[in-house]
Amino acid sequence: MSIIGPHVDLQIDGNAALVVASSSGLGKASAKALAREGANVVINGRNEDRLEEARKEVEEVATNEVVAQQGDLTDTDDITELVNTTVEEFGTIDHLVTSAGGPPSGEFLETTDEDWEHAYELLVMSVVRLAREAAPHLKEGDGGTIVTITSRTVKEAKENLVLSNSVRMGVVGLEKTLSKEFAPEVRSNTLLPGSHETSRIENLIESAIERGDYENYEEGLEDWAGNPLGRIGDPMELGDTVAFLSSPKSGYINGAALPIEGGSTESNL
Template identity: 70%
Template sequence: MDLELEDTSALVTASSSGLGKASATALAREGANVVVNGRDADRLADTVSELQDVGDGDVVGVQGDLTEKDDIEHLVERTVEEFGGLDTLVTSAGGPPSGPFLETTDEDWYDAYDLLVMSVVRTVRAAAPHLAESDNGTITCITSRSVKEAIDSLVLSNAVRMSVVGLEKTLSRELAPDVRANSVLPGPHETSRIEDLIEQAIERGDYDSYEEGLADWAEGNPLERIGDPIELGDTVAFLSSPRASYINGVALPIEGGQGASNL
């Protein structure tokens, strides 16, 4: 299916690795011009080099910290300067520390809110005027399945990420019809973070092999596996495309049916 994204412009935050990188990859593969973002200069450069080989569009790396307002504004400005406008915004950010409620501090809460919520608020605020000028302005927020069902020892993610979905739903009404806004709620995907966690568990003696660790992560999933990051990326690309022109205000779980929630 042609997603009609060739020669469009996209900005994907926190996209030098993980699900943000997968989303940027899927957009680049469809011919979009993509700005990727990260804090680590070397990792960002590697991502740019890798993505330049997957599609015909331009790929530009912009270093920046999503907890810094000036960095976010520069990120959006640079995208518009490079590509002459902005059609697609995908917001992503790393996860907050794990731990139970009674072990989290006020600082942990404020840091999680700044990273997960204010990064989206500031990025959308800077991008909205440019998205409104597009023929297909879209926002897709990558959050977590934890907004549907609380996950043990992830109180910060469980509580704070729900604000992003509330924001996305509000944007889907306030910015329409010029801009559509949706969110995706991923379960476990085989990102470098999952790979690192499994390798650490092997070193501790929890697993005998990587395959055993991967199977443990997939326990209880009807599809008997965890996701490939590009499966999430392809979904983001579809939601960003004219093919999804009547999908607005949706929070879409992408977790193989693992969740037990009816809605």
């Protein structure tokens, strides 16, 4: 399912986008949506083989260039190289999309200082460093954008996810601050995804089938849905939202935190 088809001109053709943690999942969907709309895209991941597979997949829908840059988001040198590669390849950075894999599940008393420090480095400091490095390039024009992908857990804490519930809040506070400090040249927004049918969810369902928790994959999908729409999200639905927020079509949206979760959270705002 796609909320924005290729027949809609989002006016980002030829723009340069850096999409991190994009060798799989929601990051890859974001890269595909931007590439399909004509942006030149740099994708990123830690695993070289998986990153190359993602590059080929993104290229299938791209109308301009796709570059793959291996790197670890907890490594400051790798982050600098990601930004430098994008600028060397495309001359600037118009759009920055940040994402990262979720930290380990667990209750508060099960977590160590090292767990907290790693989660903070991965989820918060990666965004801090990327935004700092990319800022001069994003500000060069009048249409720069930052989209941070976090989680619905920042609005509604979930059981057994203390690290995600707590640490991701820092990204939302940063995004809101950047929406003020970087404006008007750069708009900053964040997305709060719920369950989407990514490879991670597929693997979890398949493992649950092997344990006997579900009879088949469809039953597992229904269990993961848990929202008023009665279905799990398609990653491209989130990717299309990233492309929209990166485009002039969303030009008056700034500092927003948008849930993409089928209405599953109970909070009013």
